[in-house]
Amino acid sequence: MVHNHLREFRGYREKRNEKILSQGNLLTKRFFNIDTQVYDDGALPRKTKELLGLLGSMVLRCDDCVTYHIIQCVEQKVSDAEFFEAFNVALVVGGSIVIPHLRRGVEMLEECRRKEKAGS
Amino acid sequence: MVHNHLREFRGYREKRNEKILSQGNLLTKRFFNIDTQVYDDGALPRKTKELLGLLGSMVLRCDDCVTYHIIQCVEQKVSDAEFFEAFNVALVVGGSIVIPHLRRGVEMLEECRRKEKAGS
Amino acid sequence: MVHNHLREFRGYREKRNEKILSQGNLLTKRFFNIDTQVYDDGALPRKTKELLGLLGSMVLRCDDCVTYHIIQCVEQKVSDAEFFEAFNVALVVGGSIVIPHLRRGVEMLEECRRKEKAGS
Amino acid sequence: MVHNHLREFRGYREKRNEKILSQGNLLTKRFFNIDTQVYDDGALPRKTKELLGLLGSMVLRCDDCVTYHIIQCVEQKVSDAEFFEAFNVALVVGGSIVIPHLRRGVEMLEECRRKEKAGS
Amino acid sequence: MVHNHLREFRGYREKRNEKILSQGNLLTKRFFNIDTQVYDDGALPRKTKELLGLLGSMVLRCDDCVTYHIIQCVEQKVSDAEFFEAFNVALVVGGSIVIPHLRRGVEMLEECRRKEKAGS
Amino acid sequence: MVHNHLREFRGYREKRNEKILSQGNLLTKRFFNIDTQVYDDGALPRKTKELLGLLGSMVLRCDDCVTYHIIQCVEQKVSDAEFFEAFNVALVVGGSIVIPHLRRGVEMLEECRRKEKAGS
Numbered sequence: 116m117v118h119n120h121l122r123e124f125r126g127y128r129e130k131r132n133e134k135i136l137s138q139g140n141l142l143t144k145r146f147f148n149i150d151t152q153v154y155d156d157g158a159l160p161r162k163t164k165e166l167l168g169l170l171g172s173m174v175l176r177c178d179d180c181v182t183y184h185i186i187q188c189v190e191q192k193v194s195d196a197e198f199f200e201a202f203n204v205a206l207v208v209g210g211s212i213v214i215p216h217l218r219r220g221v222e223m224l225e226e227c228r229r230k231e232k233a234g235s
Numbered sequence: 236m237v238h239n240h241l242r243e244f245r246g247y248r249e250k251r252n253e254k255i256l257s258q259g260n261l262l263t264k265r266f267f268n269i270d271t272q273v274y275d276d277g278a279l280p281r282k283t284k285e286l287l288g289l290l291g292s293m294v295l296r297c298d299d300c301v302t303y304h305i306i307q308c309v310e311q312k313v314s315d316a317e318f319f320e321a322f323n324v325a326l327v328v329g330g331s332i333v334i335p336h337l338r339r340g341v342e343m344l345e346e347c348r349r350k351e352k353a354g355s
Numbered sequence: 356m357v358h359n360h361l362r363e364f365r366g367y368r369e370k371r372n373e374k375i376l377s378q379g380n381l382l383t384k385r386f387f388n389i390d391t392q393v394y395d396d397g398a399l400p401r402k403t404k405e406l407l408g409l410l411g412s413m414v415l416r417c418d419d420c421v422t423y424h425i426i427q428c429v430e431q432k433v434s435d436a437e438f439f440e441a442f443n444v445a446l447v448v449g450g451s452i453v454i455p456h457l458r459r460g461v462e463m464l465e466e467c468r469r470k471e472k473a474g475s
Numbered sequence: 476m477v478h479n480h481l482r483e484f485r486g487y488r489e490k491r492n493e494k495i496l497s498q499g500n501l502l503t504k505r506f507f508n509i510d511t512q513v514y515d516d517g518a519l520p521r522k523t524k525e526l527l528g529l530l531g532s533m534v535l536r537c538d539d540c541v542t543y544h545i546i547q548c549v550e551q552k553v554s555d556a557e558f559f560e561a562f563n564v565a566l567v568v569g570g571s572i573v574i575p576h577l578r579r580g581v582e583m584l585e586e587c588r589r590k591e592k593a594g595s
Numbered sequence: 596m597v598h599n600h601l602r603e604f605r606g607y608r609e610k611r612n613e614k615i616l617s618q619g620n621l622l623t624k625r626f627f628n629i630d631t632q633v634y635d636d637g638a639l640p641r642k643t644k645e646l647l648g649l650l651g652s653m654v655l656r657c658d659d660c661v662t663y664h665i666i667q668c669v670e671q672k673v674s675d676a677e678f679f680e681a682f683n684v685a686l687v688v689g690g691s692i693v694i695p696h697l698r699r700g701v702e703m704l705e706e707c708r709r710k711e712k713a714g715s
Numbered sequence: 716m717v718h719n720h721l722r723e724f725r726g727y728r729e730k731r732n733e734k735i736l737s738q739g740n741l742l743t744k745r746f747f748n749i750d751t752q753v754y755d756d757g758a759l760p761r762k763t764k765e766l767l768g769l770l771g772s773m774v775l776r777c778d779d780c781v782t783y784h785i786i787q788c789v790e791q792k793v794s795d796a797e798f799f800e801a802f803n804v805a806l807v808v809g810g811s812i813v814i815p816h817l818r819r820g821v822e823m824l825e826e827c828r829r830k831e832k833a834g835s
Contacts, residue, residue, distance in 0.1 A: 135461055153320075153323050180455060208291040210811075211660070217615060254822075258799060262629055319500055331540070345494070394564070404560070436517070448528060570690030572688055
């Protein structure tokens with residue numbers, strides 16, 4: 116059976132973002148807009164930018180951000196070999212303190228792959 | 236005239252790394268080896284990995300690391316447009332606290348470009 | 356119905372602080388004392404200091420500290436408009452990596468407001 | 476004689492920001508715009524927001540950002556007593572690792588005060 | 596009854612590390628090897644190195660790493676008095692932002708002590 | 716000839732600390748007192764505590780703090796072999812981002828050793 120951590124994560128994230136944007140002011144909205152647009156295709160392809168976002172999330176050690184960018188990277192067709200090379204850069208740059216986030220990140224990646232196979 | 240910040244940086248870096256490796260033990264050497272190999276071409280090209288290293292250096296805010304990866308990225312033919320898109324990801328992920336490092340990083344990039352033109 | 360995340364948080368915090376102070380030595384107690392007194396009214400009003408504590412907690416990304424300072428700010432009559440302007444400073448200074456903590460912080464703020472209305 | 480660290484800082488900062496904005500793309504400009512507007516008077520007065528910016532800069536330990544926000548706070552009439560209470564919050568939240576930045580920050584504050592007296 | 600947080604932590608950690616090492620490449624394995632060997636007895640005894648690992652985990656604020664090094668320190672016969680002196684260094688160096696991790700760390704230490712008494 | 720980076724560092728540090736303590740309030744003084752006392756001999760010897768302070772300074776990447784604790788460790792008779800094993804723990808825990816601070820730290824250590832030989 117396919118776990119639902121990803122669905123829960125997405126649901127909570129969307130619901131809370133809506134709350135923030137409904138209560139926040141114009142600058143909040145602008146920041147969130149930039150945060151979306153910065154990963155769009157440009158001189159660098161979106162795939163590379165999502166890998167950059169993943170790397171930043173790992174060395175700054177934010178589980179939710181790691182999960183989010185893993186989901187985006189999977190959509191951008193990042194292969195497992197590519198993921199693990201990016202994980203290695205995060206490990207080396209950020210040190211062993213990154214490992215607990217890597218454990219949870221790899222678990223999320225496995226769930227993404229199961230969902231791909233299940234066709235969802 | 237071409238500035239010599241880059242030459243000074245490289246000279247100091249090489250000299251001090253030699254000192255560390257001559258005094259350090261086996262684990263020190265192994266760590267430094269991994270730190271070199273992790274950016275080698277693989278499933279992800281070296282260019283992408285150097286961009287990942289640059290991103291990590293910016294959000295963790297280490298000037299020397301930013302300088303080092305800018306030099307490597309220039310060697311990997313990263314264009315100015317690509318640099319600034321990667322800088323934007325660093326700005327958005329890491330916040331305004333990244334800006335002082337961006338100021339110095341862009342200065343280093345300009346010096347790299349001047350050296351390229353001067354043929355050195 | 357009013358959720359009880361806040362009650363749980365307070366209960367755990369108080370119980371664990373007691374444990375730490377009963378086992379810790381004199382320096383532990385002194386640090387905890389300073390940590391309390393630093394937010395007292397002075398040249399700057401307590402309200403401003405709690406906002407400073409909230410800002411520090413957000414850019415250093417500590418959920419428990421964010422929750423604690425949101426509770427204190429609510430007691431100091433910080434309005435929603437003031438909260439969201441402080442949140443924006445945290446977002447801009449600390450970057451998108453702050454967003455997951457903002458999601459949970461805004462949820463805590465909503466719970467505080469519900470408790471206020473419920474008169475507890 | 477009045478030192479000129481502040482003048483140098485401002486000159487470098489302005490010159491480099493111009494370079495970044497002339498080379499950067501639209502998102503870079505938007506980020507810089509938000510970074511300016513977020514400290515404007517609103518529900519919270521600018522003075523409080525500059526203190527928030529100072530606190531964030533100290534606990535994230537960025538000398539240039541500390542200098543910048545000290546200059547802004549001086550313009551917003553933050554008194555020495557208020558500065559040192561904010562410094563204490565930064566010390567307690569961020570720990571002794573903040574002290575070297577406090578040393579340089581207090582030096583900058585002294586220079587700002589000398590410039591005020593000298594009428595510059 | 597003895598809680599099982601420690602057992603759960605160890606089980607998850609071991610299972611996930613296996614997954615990472617089975618999927619990761621040679622550099623991943625090398626990093627994990629160094630991460631094990633760096634705490635071995637040498638010029639500094641293992642006990643001191645585990646305290647160093649604990650200190651690093653606390654000031655970088657990683658609960659899983661704190662739990663892991665507390666377990667290792669208990670095996671190295673670190674006394675409660677020694678633990679609390681190390682905790683104080685972490686508090687002073689890293690600031691009040693360390694306190695939530697101290698709360699959970701002291702809870703883990705209590706569970707370790709209960710397991711010692713229960714002879715498991 | 717023996718360099719004078721260490722003398723400059725100590726002079727600046729002492730002068731600025733005096734300024735801070737003369738201008739700061741009671742809480743500032745208390746924080747500085749705790750920051751001194753926390754490294755005193757106790758259940759853990761001062762030598763171990765200075766190594767903990769060094770480790771914390773390296774993984775949090777503060778050059779001045781690294782210099783300070785290296786000086787203290789030298790006074791506590793930490794050997795070069797012990798230093799490099801502690802450096803390795805910092806490298807592994809904190810990652811390659813620690814390396815620039817290691818370069819400068821090892822330079823400071825060499826200067827301390829030269830001063831020891833010169834009998835100053």
